[in-house]
Each structure stands twice: as structure tokens, then as C-alpha cells.
Amino acid sequence: MTVGGCTQWVQGACKADAPCEKGECVSLWGQTYDVTVVKATLPSEPEGGGTWDGFGGMPDPYVLVEVNDVAVCKTSTVQDTFTPSWNEQCSIKFAKGDTLTFHVMDEDLTSDDDVSWDYVTDLVSAIKKGNSGAPSGGVGVVWEIERSGQ
Ligand SMILES: [Ca+2]
Numbered sequence: 001m002t003v004g005g006c007t008q009w010v011q012g013a014c015k016a017d018a019p020c021e022k023g024e025c026v027s028l029w030g031q032t033y034d035v036t037v038v039k040a041t042l043p044s045e046p047e048g049g050g051t052w053d054g055f056g057g058m059p060d061p062y063v064l065v066e067v068n069d070v071a072v073c074k075t076s077t078v079q080d081t082f083t084p085s086w087n088e089q090c091s092i093k094f095a096k097g098d099t100l101t102f103h104v105m106d107e108d109l110t111s112d113d114d115v116s117w118d119y120v121t122d123l124v125s126a127i128k129k130g131n132s133g134a135p136s137g138g139v140g141v142v143w144e145i146e147r148s149g150q
């Protein structure tokens with residue numbers, strides 16, 4: 001969506017959530033993005049100690065991608081690893097004020113262990129930066145965000 005004219009090299013010509021692009025301030029919202037879950041790292045023990053699976057088994061991670069606490073995508077499960085890789089992509093259209101969360105889960109036959117934290121608190125900078133991989137509480141997720149069709 002175009003919200004006004006601008007010059008790329010004039011600071012403050014556009015709002016933070018509508019960067020200057022080819023002479024126009026273009027809103028980040030209402031556009032579709034390809035969100036790729038690249039990989040993750042998990043700690044050797046789940047939160048609270050103990051082992052991930054019975055008999056000292058390693059975790060079986062997958063990631064839920066949530067918008068406003070509602071899961072919109074789910075990666076496949078990688079069995080028995082602390083360093084899963086997915087490179088799986090889903091398309092999401094963001095609106096102003098949306099929150100994006102990556103939940104790393106351990107697939108279990110009897111229950112699912114949520115081992116995640118919120119990874120994106122500032123969607124504007126996440127979209128502009130395009131990627132991140134900040135570990136939090138021993139869990140790290142690397143993702144990429146790119147506007148669809150770019
Ligand atoms: Ca396992």
C-alpha cells in the first residue's frame with residue numbers, strides 16, 4: 001500500500017513501518033511474507049531438568065509459527081537431535097500490531113513439551129532485518145522473513 005511520496009536518502013521521510021521504496025512510502029502491513037524456519041538449537045536438558053525422552057533420549061523438535069498466539073504453520077519433526085534443520089517456509093500476511101512467535105516443541109507420543117520463548121517482539125525490525133537467531137533460555141531459532149515474490 002502506498003502512503004505517500006519520499007526520497008530514499010531523506011531520513012524520516014516515511015514512518016518506521018512504511019519504509020521508502022522506489023519513491024513511495026510503502027506500508028509493511030497487508031503484504032504477504034515468506035517466513036522460513038531455518039534451524040534451531042536446543043539445550044541438553046528441558047526446562048526444569050531431567051531428560052527430553054525416556055531412557056535419556058534426545059528431543060524430537062518441530063516449530064509452531066504463531067501469529068497473535070494462533071498457530072499458522074508447523075514444521076515437520078526431526079527425530080532425536082539438539083540441532084534440527086528445516087528450511088521450511090510458510091506465507092503469512094501481517095497486519096499492524098501482530099505478534100510473531102516461534103514455538104520450539106519436542107514431539108512426544110504421550111504429550112508435547114513446550115520449550116519455547118517469544119522470539120519476535122518487534123515485528124517491524126524483524127521484517128526490515130529479514131532474519132534473526134537470538135538464543136533465549138538455551139533455545140535458539142534462526143528464521144528468515146522475505147516479502148513474497150521478491
Ligand atoms: Ca526422541
Ligand SMILES: [Ca+2]
Binds near residue numbers: 058
Ligand atoms: Ca520427544
